[in-house]
Amino acid sequence: IKALADQVTVYEKTRVIRVKGHTVYTNRGTVTARHIIFATHYPFVNVPGFFFTRLHQDRSYCLGLSGAAPLDGMYYSVDRNGLSLRWNEDTLLLGGGSHRTGKNRAGGEYERLAKAAKQLYPDCSITARWSAQDCMSHDGIPFIGSYCVFRPYWHVATGFKKWGMTSSMLSAMIIRDRICGLPNPYEELFRPQRFLLRASAKSLAVDLLESTAGLAKGAFHLPLRSRPLPKGHGGIVRIGFKRYACYRDDAGRLHRISARCPHLGCQLEWNGAEKTWDCPCHGSRFDCDGNLIDNPAQTGCSCSRQTAE
Numbered sequence: 001i002k003a004l005a006d007q008v009t010v011y012e013k014t015r016v017i018r019v020k021g022h023t024v025y026t027n028r029g030t031v032t033a034r035h036i037i038f039a040t041h042y043p044f045v046n047v048p049g050f051f052f053t054r055l056h057q058d059r060s061y062c063l064g065l066s067g068a069a070p071l072d073g074m075y076y077s078v079d080r081n082g083l084s085l086r087w088n089e090d091t092l093l094l095g096g097g098s099h100r101t102g103k104n105r106a107g108g109e110y111e112r113l114a115k116a117a118k119q120l121y122p123d124c125s126i127t128a129r130w131s132a133q134d135c136m137s138h139d140g141i142p143f144i145g146s147y148c149v150f151r152p153y154w155h156v157a158t159g160f161k162k163w164g165m166t167s168s169m170l171s172a173m174i175i176r177d178r179i180c181g182l183p184n185p186y187e188e189l190f191r192p193q194r195f196l197l198r199a200s201a202k203s204l205a206v207d208l209l210e211s212t213a214g215l216a217k218g219a220f221h222l223p224l225r226s227r228p229l230p231k232g233h234g235g236i237v238r239i240g241f242k243r244y245a246c247y248r249d250d251a252g253r254l255h256r257i258s259a260r261c262p263h264l265g266c267q268l269e270w271n272g273a274e275k276t277w278d279c280p281c282h283g284s285r286f287d288c289d290g291n292l293i294d295n296p297a298q299t300g301c302s303c304s305r306q307t308a309e
Contacts (some may be wrong), residue, residue: 038158041133041135041294042057042157043055043147045147052281055159057134057136057219058133062095064126067124067125068120069092083113096109099170102268106272109273113129119282125246142157142161144186144192145193155178229246231249231251232249261284261301277290
Protein backbone atom coordinates (compact mmCIF):
# COMPACT_ATOMS: atom_id res chain seq x y z
CA ILE A 1 0.00 0.00 0.00
CA LYS A 2 2.83 2.41 0.86
CA ALA A 3 4.36 1.91 -2.61
CA LEU A 4 1.02 2.82 -4.23
CA ALA A 5 0.79 6.02 -2.18
CA ASP A 6 3.34 7.68 -4.48
CA GLN A 7 0.86 7.44 -7.36
CA VAL A 8 -2.47 8.16 -5.61
CA THR A 9 -3.87 10.44 -2.92
CA VAL A 10 -4.53 8.72 0.41
CA TYR A 11 -6.78 10.40 2.99
CA GLU A 12 -6.15 9.04 6.49
CA LYS A 13 -8.38 9.54 9.54
CA THR A 14 -11.23 10.49 7.21
CA ARG A 15 -14.62 8.99 7.99
CA VAL A 16 -17.14 8.48 5.20
CA ILE A 17 -20.61 9.69 6.23
CA ARG A 18 -22.60 8.98 3.07
CA VAL A 19 -22.24 8.37 -0.65
CA LYS A 20 -24.40 9.89 -3.38
CA GLY A 21 -23.73 9.24 -7.04
CA HIS A 22 -20.05 9.83 -7.73
CA THR A 23 -19.53 11.86 -4.54
CA VAL A 24 -18.26 10.58 -1.20
CA TYR A 25 -19.13 12.79 1.78
CA THR A 26 -16.70 12.61 4.69
CA ASN A 27 -16.18 14.36 8.02
CA ARG A 28 -13.46 16.47 6.34
CA GLY A 29 -15.01 17.31 2.97
CA THR A 30 -16.08 15.57 -0.24
CA VAL A 31 -14.31 13.37 -2.79
CA THR A 32 -15.54 12.81 -6.35
CA ALA A 33 -14.55 9.70 -8.29
CA ARG A 34 -15.51 7.80 -11.46
CA HIS A 35 -15.62 4.54 -9.47
CA ILE A 36 -16.30 3.97 -5.75
CA ILE A 37 -15.40 0.75 -3.94
CA PHE A 38 -17.17 -0.16 -0.69
CA ALA A 39 -14.43 -2.10 1.12
CA THR A 40 -15.92 -1.23 4.51
CA HIS A 41 -16.31 -4.73 5.96
CA TYR A 42 -20.11 -4.36 6.20
CA PRO A 43 -21.74 -2.17 3.50
CA PHE A 44 -23.14 0.80 5.41
CA VAL A 45 -25.38 2.19 2.63
CA ASN A 46 -28.66 0.32 3.05
CA VAL A 47 -30.48 1.45 -0.11
CA PRO A 48 -29.77 0.50 -2.84
CA GLY A 49 -28.05 -2.83 -2.35
CA PHE A 50 -30.11 -4.13 0.61
CA PHE A 51 -27.13 -6.10 1.91
CA PHE A 52 -28.59 -5.94 5.43
CA THR A 53 -31.18 -8.52 4.31
CA ARG A 54 -28.49 -11.02 3.22
CA LEU A 55 -25.65 -10.55 5.70
CA HIS A 56 -25.13 -11.16 9.38
CA GLN A 57 -21.97 -10.96 11.47
CA ASP A 58 -20.17 -13.54 13.60
CA ARG A 59 -17.66 -12.97 16.39
CA SER A 60 -14.76 -15.26 17.22
CA TYR A 61 -12.01 -15.15 19.84
CA CYS A 62 -8.28 -15.84 19.97
CA LEU A 63 -5.53 -16.34 22.56
CA GLY A 64 -1.80 -15.87 22.09
CA LEU A 65 0.13 -18.60 23.93
CA SER A 66 3.79 -18.79 24.89
CA GLY A 67 5.50 -21.96 26.03
CA ALA A 68 3.59 -24.16 23.57
CA ALA A 69 5.24 -26.53 21.12
CA PRO A 70 5.80 -24.98 17.66
CA LEU A 71 3.47 -26.05 14.85
CA ASP A 72 4.21 -26.35 11.16
CA GLY A 73 1.20 -25.10 9.22
CA MET A 74 -2.37 -24.16 10.15
CA TYR A 75 -4.96 -26.47 11.68
CA TYR A 76 -8.72 -25.98 11.75
CA SER A 77 -11.19 -28.33 13.46
CA VAL A 78 -14.26 -29.44 11.52
CA ASP A 79 -16.24 -29.86 14.75
CA ARG A 80 -19.13 -27.52 15.42
CA ASN A 81 -17.37 -25.81 18.31
CA GLY A 82 -13.85 -26.65 17.23
CA LEU A 83 -10.56 -24.79 17.55
CA SER A 84 -8.01 -23.36 15.14
CA LEU A 85 -4.24 -23.46 15.66
CA ARG A 86 -1.55 -21.41 13.95
CA TRP A 87 2.07 -20.63 14.79
CA ASN A 88 3.37 -17.06 14.49
CA GLU A 89 7.05 -16.40 15.30
CA ASP A 90 7.24 -17.46 18.97
CA THR A 91 3.50 -17.51 19.72
CA LEU A 92 0.79 -20.12 19.20
CA LEU A 93 -2.55 -18.63 18.17
CA LEU A 94 -5.51 -20.56 19.54
CA GLY A 95 -8.88 -19.49 18.14
CA GLY A 96 -12.51 -20.49 18.63
CA GLY A 97 -15.73 -19.58 20.39
CA SER A 98 -17.57 -18.40 17.28
CA HIS A 99 -21.13 -17.09 17.68
CA ARG A 100 -23.54 -14.76 15.96
CA THR A 101 -22.96 -11.17 17.04
CA GLY A 102 -25.51 -10.21 19.66
CA LYS A 103 -25.96 -13.80 20.87
CA ASN A 104 -23.53 -13.96 23.77
CA ARG A 105 -25.27 -12.68 26.85
CA ALA A 106 -23.55 -15.14 29.19
CA GLY A 107 -20.01 -14.62 27.88
CA GLY A 108 -17.14 -16.89 28.91
CA GLU A 109 -15.48 -17.42 25.51
CA TYR A 110 -12.02 -16.40 26.71
CA GLU A 111 -12.33 -18.63 29.75
CA ARG A 112 -13.30 -21.64 27.60
CA LEU A 113 -10.34 -21.03 25.29
CA ALA A 114 -8.02 -20.74 28.30
CA LYS A 115 -9.32 -24.08 29.61
CA ALA A 116 -8.69 -25.71 26.22
CA ALA A 117 -5.19 -24.20 26.13
CA LYS A 118 -4.30 -25.73 29.50
CA GLN A 119 -5.60 -29.12 28.42
CA LEU A 120 -3.58 -29.11 25.19
CA TYR A 121 -0.49 -27.32 26.53
CA PRO A 122 -0.35 -27.52 30.36
CA ASP A 123 2.83 -25.43 30.61
CA CYS A 124 1.71 -22.57 28.35
CA SER A 125 0.88 -19.02 29.44
CA ILE A 126 -1.51 -16.52 27.85
CA THR A 127 0.29 -13.45 26.46
CA ALA A 128 -2.55 -11.79 24.54
CA ARG A 129 -6.23 -12.11 23.71
CA TRP A 130 -8.49 -10.45 21.17
CA SER A 131 -11.61 -10.97 19.09
CA ALA A 132 -12.67 -10.47 15.49
CA GLN A 133 -15.89 -9.93 13.58
CA ASP A 134 -16.72 -11.35 10.15
CA CYS A 135 -19.53 -10.84 7.66
CA MET A 136 -21.42 -13.99 6.66
CA SER A 137 -23.48 -14.10 3.46
CA HIS A 138 -26.75 -16.01 3.17
CA ASP A 139 -25.16 -18.73 0.98
CA GLY A 140 -21.63 -18.72 2.40
CA ILE A 141 -20.05 -17.15 -0.72
CA PRO A 142 -18.64 -13.59 -0.63
CA PHE A 143 -20.37 -10.73 -2.42
CA ILE A 144 -17.82 -9.24 -4.84
CA GLY A 145 -18.74 -6.99 -7.74
CA SER A 146 -21.50 -4.49 -8.46
CA TYR A 147 -23.05 -2.82 -5.41
CA CYS A 148 -26.31 -2.40 -7.31
CA VAL A 149 -27.43 -2.68 -10.93
CA PHE A 150 -28.54 0.95 -10.74
CA ARG A 151 -25.03 2.08 -9.67
CA PRO A 152 -22.61 0.37 -12.11
CA TYR A 153 -19.82 2.64 -10.84
CA TRP A 154 -20.24 1.38 -7.25
CA HIS A 155 -18.36 -1.80 -6.35
CA VAL A 156 -18.45 -3.91 -3.17
CA ALA A 157 -16.46 -6.64 -1.43
CA THR A 158 -17.98 -8.23 1.68
CA GLY A 159 -19.16 -11.50 3.25
CA PHE A 160 -15.70 -13.09 3.43
CA LYS A 161 -16.78 -15.64 6.08
CA LYS A 162 -13.45 -15.46 7.96
CA TRP A 163 -11.36 -16.03 4.83
CA GLY A 164 -10.16 -12.45 4.47
CA MET A 165 -6.62 -13.05 3.24
CA THR A 166 -7.67 -15.00 0.15
CA SER A 167 -11.00 -13.21 -0.45
CA SER A 168 -9.40 -9.76 -0.38
CA MET A 169 -6.97 -10.73 -3.13
CA LEU A 170 -9.79 -12.23 -5.18
CA SER A 171 -11.84 -9.05 -4.65
CA ALA A 172 -8.99 -6.89 -5.95
CA MET A 173 -8.77 -9.01 -9.11
CA ILE A 174 -12.52 -9.03 -9.81
CA ILE A 175 -13.10 -5.33 -9.15
CA ARG A 176 -9.95 -4.36 -11.07
CA ASP A 177 -11.27 -6.21 -14.12
CA ARG A 178 -14.73 -4.66 -13.74
CA ILE A 179 -13.29 -1.14 -13.73
CA CYS A 180 -10.95 -1.90 -16.66
CA GLY A 181 -13.69 -3.60 -18.70
CA LEU A 182 -11.92 -6.96 -18.71
CA PRO A 183 -13.55 -10.42 -18.40
CA ASN A 184 -13.01 -12.33 -15.17
CA PRO A 185 -13.76 -16.07 -14.81
CA TYR A 186 -14.93 -15.64 -11.20
CA GLU A 187 -17.22 -12.63 -11.62
CA GLU A 188 -20.47 -14.54 -12.04
CA LEU A 189 -19.86 -16.87 -9.08
CA PHE A 190 -19.36 -13.98 -6.65
CA ARG A 191 -21.92 -11.61 -8.21
CA PRO A 192 -23.72 -9.79 -5.33
CA GLN A 193 -27.07 -9.86 -7.17
CA ARG A 194 -27.26 -13.68 -7.19
CA PHE A 195 -30.00 -15.38 -5.23
CA LEU A 196 -29.57 -19.14 -4.77
CA LEU A 197 -32.72 -20.02 -2.86
CA ARG A 198 -32.13 -23.79 -2.78
CA ALA A 199 -28.63 -23.43 -1.32
CA SER A 200 -29.40 -20.65 1.14
CA ALA A 201 -33.07 -20.87 2.17
CA LYS A 202 -32.34 -22.01 5.74
CA SER A 203 -29.70 -19.39 6.56
CA LEU A 204 -31.72 -16.67 4.84
CA ALA A 205 -34.76 -17.60 6.94
CA VAL A 206 -32.66 -17.48 10.12
CA ASP A 207 -31.31 -14.03 9.21
CA LEU A 208 -34.80 -12.71 8.49
CA LEU A 209 -36.13 -14.21 11.74
CA GLU A 210 -33.33 -12.63 13.79
CA SER A 211 -33.90 -9.24 12.16
CA THR A 212 -37.66 -9.45 12.67
CA ALA A 213 -37.25 -10.41 16.33
CA GLY A 214 -34.70 -7.64 16.93
CA LEU A 215 -36.86 -5.03 15.24
CA ALA A 216 -39.92 -6.18 17.19
CA LYS A 217 -38.04 -5.81 20.47
CA GLY A 218 -36.87 -2.39 19.40
CA ALA A 219 -40.34 -1.24 18.39
CA PHE A 220 -42.55 -2.58 21.20
CA HIS A 221 -42.23 -2.21 24.94
CA LEU A 222 -42.41 -5.75 26.23
CA PRO A 223 -42.46 -6.53 29.96
CA LEU A 224 -39.01 -5.89 31.36
CA ARG A 225 -37.29 -6.46 34.66
CA SER A 226 -36.90 -3.46 36.93
CA ARG A 227 -34.69 -5.09 39.57
CA PRO A 228 -31.19 -3.66 40.09
CA LEU A 229 -28.29 -5.00 38.04
CA PRO A 230 -25.41 -6.64 39.91
CA LYS A 231 -21.91 -5.23 39.45
CA GLY A 232 -20.16 -6.28 36.25
CA HIS A 233 -23.41 -7.16 34.44
CA GLY A 234 -25.52 -5.59 31.71
CA GLY A 235 -29.15 -5.94 30.68
CA ILE A 236 -32.18 -4.24 29.14
CA VAL A 237 -34.03 -2.68 32.07
CA ARG A 238 -37.06 -0.50 32.64
CA ILE A 239 -36.49 2.84 34.32
CA GLY A 240 -39.79 4.61 34.79
CA PHE A 241 -41.74 4.08 31.58
CA LYS A 242 -38.68 3.79 29.35
CA ARG A 243 -36.18 1.04 28.73
CA TYR A 244 -32.43 1.33 28.46
CA ALA A 245 -29.37 -0.78 27.83
CA CYS A 246 -27.71 -0.61 31.23
CA TYR A 247 -24.37 -1.80 32.59
CA ARG A 248 -23.25 -1.56 36.21
CA ASP A 249 -19.47 -1.38 36.48
CA ASP A 250 -17.35 -2.78 39.30
CA ALA A 251 -17.53 0.57 41.14
CA GLY A 252 -21.32 0.46 41.16
CA ARG A 253 -21.88 3.18 38.53
CA LEU A 254 -24.77 2.59 36.15
CA HIS A 255 -23.99 3.24 32.47
CA ARG A 256 -27.24 3.88 30.61
CA ILE A 257 -27.72 4.20 26.84
CA SER A 258 -30.54 3.75 24.35
CA ALA A 259 -31.61 0.14 23.92
CA ARG A 260 -32.11 0.61 20.17
CA CYS A 261 -29.36 0.32 17.55
CA PRO A 262 -29.14 3.56 15.52
CA HIS A 263 -28.66 1.55 12.31
CA LEU A 264 -32.21 0.18 11.83
CA GLY A 265 -33.64 0.19 15.35
CA CYS A 266 -33.04 -3.40 16.53
CA GLN A 267 -32.74 -3.99 20.27
CA LEU A 268 -29.18 -4.33 21.51
CA GLU A 269 -27.97 -7.36 23.45
CA TRP A 270 -25.28 -7.57 26.13
CA ASN A 271 -21.96 -9.30 25.27
CA GLY A 272 -20.70 -10.62 28.59
CA ALA A 273 -17.31 -11.71 27.21
CA GLU A 274 -16.31 -8.21 26.09
CA LYS A 275 -18.71 -6.00 28.06
CA THR A 276 -20.18 -4.42 24.95
CA TRP A 277 -23.63 -3.87 23.50
CA ASP A 278 -24.07 -5.79 20.23
CA CYS A 279 -26.83 -5.73 17.62
CA PRO A 280 -28.06 -9.27 16.79
CA CYS A 281 -29.60 -8.08 13.51
CA HIS A 282 -26.63 -6.65 11.64
CA GLY A 283 -23.66 -6.69 14.01
CA SER A 284 -23.14 -3.08 15.08
CA ARG A 285 -21.35 -2.85 18.42
CA PHE A 286 -21.04 -0.19 21.13
CA ASP A 287 -19.17 0.19 24.39
CA CYS A 288 -21.01 0.61 27.69
CA ASP A 289 -21.23 4.38 27.15
CA GLY A 290 -22.71 4.07 23.65
CA ASN A 291 -19.58 4.83 21.64
CA LEU A 292 -19.52 3.12 18.24
CA ILE A 293 -17.11 0.16 17.88
CA ASP A 294 -18.26 -1.69 14.72
CA ASN A 295 -20.43 -0.83 11.72
CA PRO A 296 -22.83 -0.80 9.89
CA ALA A 297 -24.15 1.84 12.34
CA GLN A 298 -22.71 5.27 11.56
CA THR A 299 -23.28 6.88 14.95
CA GLY A 300 -23.11 5.90 18.59
CA CYS A 301 -26.11 5.29 20.84
CA SER A 302 -27.79 8.25 22.51
CA CYS A 303 -28.80 8.74 26.13
CA SER A 304 -25.32 7.99 27.47
CA ARG A 305 -25.34 8.60 31.20
CA GLN A 306 -23.49 7.48 34.31
CA THR A 307 -25.21 7.49 37.67
CA ALA A 308 -24.70 5.92 41.06
CA GLU A 309 -28.18 4.36 41.06
